[in-house]
Amino acid sequence: MISFELSEEQRAVQKVAHEFAEREIRPLAAEYDEREEYPEWFVEKAFRAGLTYTYVPEEYGGQGMDFLTACIVNEELSWGCCGFATILGANNLGVTPLLVAGNEEQKRKYLLDLTSRPSLAAMALTEPEAGSDAGAVRTTAVRDGDFYVLNGTKCFISNGGIADLHTVYASTDPSKGTRGLSCFLVPKGTPGLSAGKKERKMGVRASVTSEVILSDCRVPAEDLLGAEGQGFKIAMITLDKARVNVASGSVGIARAALEAALDYARQRIQFGRPIIENQAIQFMLADMDMDVEAGRLLYMKAAWLETKGLPFTREAAMAKTFCSDMAMRVTTDVVQVFGGYGYMRDYPVEKYMRDAKINQIWDGTNQIQRLVMARSLMAR
Amino acid sequence: MNLVVCVKRVPDTAESEVHIDASGKDIDKSRLSFGINECDNYAVEEAIQIKERLGGTVTVISLGPKENDEVIRMALAKGGDEAIRLEDEAFDGGDGFAVAKALAAAIKGLEFDIVFTGALADDDGYAVVPAALGELLGVPHATYVKKVEILEDGKRAKVGRELEGGLLEFLEIELPCVLGIQTGINEPRYASFKGIKQAAKKEIAIKSAADLGLDPSEVGESGSWAVLEKFTPPVVGEMAEILEGDPEETAAKLAAILKEKGLV
Numbered sequence: 001m002i003s004f005e006l007s008e009e010q011r012a013v014q015k016v017a018h019e020f021a022e023r024e025i026r027p028l029a030a031e032y033d034e035r036e037e038y039p040e041w042f043v044e045k046a047f048r049a050g051l052t053y054t055y056v057p058e059e060y061g062g063q064g065m066d067f068l069t070a071c072i073v074n075e076e077l078s079w080g081c082c083g084f085a086t087i088l089g090a091n092n093l094g095v096t097p098l099l100v101a102g103n104e105e106q107k108r109k110y111l112l113d114l115t116s117r118p119s120l121a122a123m124a125l126t127e128p129e130a131g132s133d134a135g136a137v138r139t140t141a142v143r144d145g146d147f148y149v150l151n152g153t154k155c156f157i158s159n160g161g162i163a164d165l166h167t168v169y170a171s172t173d174p175s176k177g178t179r180g181l182s183c184f185l186v187p188k189g190t191p192g193l194s195a196g197k198k199e200r201k202m203g204v205r206a207s208v209t210s211e212v213i214l215s216d217c218r219v220p221a222e223d224l225l226g227a228e229g230q231g232f233k234i235a236m237i238t239l240d241k242a243r244v245n246v247a248s249g250s251v252g253i254a255r256a257a258l259e260a261a262l263d264y265a266r267q268r269i270q271f272g273r274p275i276i277e278n279q280a281i282q283f284m285l286a287d288m289d290m291d292v293e294a295g296r297l298l299y300m301k302a303a304w305l306e307t308k309g310l311p312f313t314r315e316a317a318m319a320k321t322f323c324s325d326m327a328m329r330v331t332t333d334v335v336q337v338f339g340g341y342g343y344m345r346d347y348p349v350e351k352y353m354r355d356a357k358i359n360q361i362w363d364g365t366n367q368i369q370r371l372v373m374a375r376s377l378m379a380r
Numbered sequence: 381m382n383l384v385v386c387v388k389r390v391p392d393t394a395e396s397e398v399h400i401d402a403s404g405k406d407i408d409k410s411r412l413s414f415g416i417n418e419c420d421n422y423a424v425e426e427a428i429q430i431k432e433r434l435g436g437t438v439t440v441i442s443l444g445p446k447e448n449d450e451v452i453r454m455a456l457a458k459g460g461d462e463a464i465r466l467e468d469e470a471f472d473g474g475d476g477f478a479v480a481k482a483l484a485a486a487i488k489g490l491e492f493d494i495v496f497t498g499a500l501a502d503d504d505g506y507a508v509v510p511a512a513l514g515e516l517l518g519v520p521h522a523t524y525v526k527k528v529e530i531l532e533d534g535k536r537a538k539v540g541r542e543l544e545g546g547l548l549e550f551l552e553i554e555l556p557c558v559l560g561i562q563t564g565i566n567e568p569r570y571a572s573f574k575g576i577k578q579a580a581k582k583e584i585a586i587k588s589a590a591d592l593g594l595d596p597s598e599v600g601e602s603g604s605w606a607v608l609e610k611f612t613p614p615v616v617g618e619m620a621e622i623l624e625g626d627p628e629e630t631a632a633k634l635a636a637i638l639k640e641k642g643l644v
Contacts (some may be wrong), residue, residue, distance in 0.1 A: 008453075008580055009573070009576050009577055011450075012450070012453065012454060012457065012571065012576045012579075012580075013571075013573050013576055014456075015415075016454075016571050016576075019570070020570055048569070048570075049569070049570035049572075050570060050571075050573055050574070050575075051573030053572075054573075058574065063572065063573045063574065064573065064574065065573050069573070174504050196487050
């Protein structure tokens with residue numbers, strides 16, 4: 001038996017997230033995008049609404065949602081604004097290595113603190129020369145007694161530099177490439193940890209994206225996650241989840257854009273009638289609707305597999321790629337439906353297009369995702 | 381404090397086009413989304429905040445079909461303790477007075493210090509229930525309440541009522557009482573996932589007219605004082621003067637009117 005029905009609880013939390021997005025995020029989304037400013041008040045508001053650290057288990061102070069429910073919440077938040085949703089998404093991403101590989105002591109120490117207050121987390125993997133090629137990470141971690149000394153520069157880090165906890169990947173053995181990577185817990189205030197350049201972005205501009213600089217940053221050995229050399233594996237398991245999250249956020253953006261197009265096409269009069277009466281517009285809207293529906297099914301399937309404890313690397317890659325490509329396509333077409341007005345910043349749709357784009361790039365480009373899918377296919 | 385809060389599930393018409401249905405006595409609700417009546421959302425929050433300050437229980441009551449459970453459960457998820465839903469064909473088509481009769485019958489069986497309702501409903505907007513409920517329960521009531529302070533003896537409350545022009549009228553009211561809550565009195569919380577999961581396990585007691593000792597003729601359409609005849613859309617332009625002509629002409633006419641009325 002197959003069921004596409006959400007549970008009563010899932011529908012309820014979906015409604016809560018939707019109302020939160022509608023009331024707290026949407027009215028301010030354009031302003032923070034325009035000013036490219038991080039909304040300091042937002043995390044506290046989300047914390048009070050119970051929308052932070054969604055899939056961290058209750059025993060560690062999180063909301064205890066299963067992964068599918070967390071993705072449903074993210075779709076709604078991204079429907080409100082992908083930039084705002086990114087702040088909370090980066091939180092989940094930042095603590096996922098801890099959930100994946102942390103020992104009980106580490107989880108208690110860090111998660112219980114982060115989840116007890118409005119806080120931020122960040123995962124720092126990417127470097128200027130190590131994007132798709134994670135094995136090229138140049139940040140090093142050298143053992144010194146009971147400490148590791150970290151040196152290097154991370155870039156494009158969401159919540160970077162302002163996070164209360166950074167999970168940082170560094171090489172403990174540069175000769176081994178990806179097998180030499182290790183993951184460390186680096187809390188705010190650790191000497192040698194600092195924020196570098198804050199990036200100026202095309203989209204998701206309410207979220208901080210920054211360089212993170214590690215300069216003789218001394219991390220206690222007990223803050224190594226798992227064992228030396230396990231970093232790459234931790235990152236890949238973490239990214240599988242992040243990719244499904246990206247997929248759900250892309251569906252949120254596309255849905256918001258489609259709704260805007262439908263409203264506009266009903267109101268916009270040309271040649272004496274609403275443009276929605278033209279089949280050319282109807283077919284564009286129909287394609288968008290089909291796209292959004294297909295995207296949602298794909299991310300939900302991937303998230304459902306995770307929830308069941310089944311392998312989902314292939315489906316995560318598919319969902320991430322399909323949904324972000326879909327959101328790019330849909331938002332581009334929505335700007336077209338709006339015509340000249342769509343290109344103007346007075347309407348929200350050009351922002352949807354700018355916000356959609358990053359989803360094809362981050363958490364593994366869509367080209368890397370296709371490699372993942374192809375490898376899975378060839379392994380059959 | 382034993383607190384009761386009455387909630388109504390209403391269609392969200394704020395940003396939707398509203399059409400009259402084939403019966404002519406209702407709007408077409410097939411494409412509308414539903415949720416808690418806005419004032420009631422504030423009433424729920426006020427009840428829960430008072431419970432959190434002074435202890436006690438919050439009982440949530442709603443009249444309507446199973447779909448209302450969604451609204452009831454959300455109130456339970458935020459901190460409500462018990463829930464009752466009044467469901468009976470006999471309740472159909474009731475006006476505010478008939479609804480208040482059913483609610484009063486359910487509340488009479490409970491110990492209560494304050495009954496909260498919304499000041500008015502987003503759909504029919506009669507604003508009858510809080511006043512009628514106060515009369516039927518034989519307790520004092522206040523409506524359009526924007527401030528509630530329970531006095532130290534726990535037997536009286538100081539309430540601020542919203543008047544025209546942003547003025548507040550303060551009065552002391554003896555408990556038990558009925559308060560019709562106005563929007564803006566507080567900042568309604570969002571239900572957490574934990575709360576939602578706990579609420580899902582709670583039982584909602586279903587009561588029919590017979591369970592409440594009500595004769596079907598007393599409630600619903602037959603127990604109503606107001607009879608709904610038909611809905612009509614407002615006539616466009618009846619009260620408005622439509623300026624005609626090209627933009628220059630209409631602008632000149634508009635300017636003349638604004639000057640004549642002393643508005644500029």
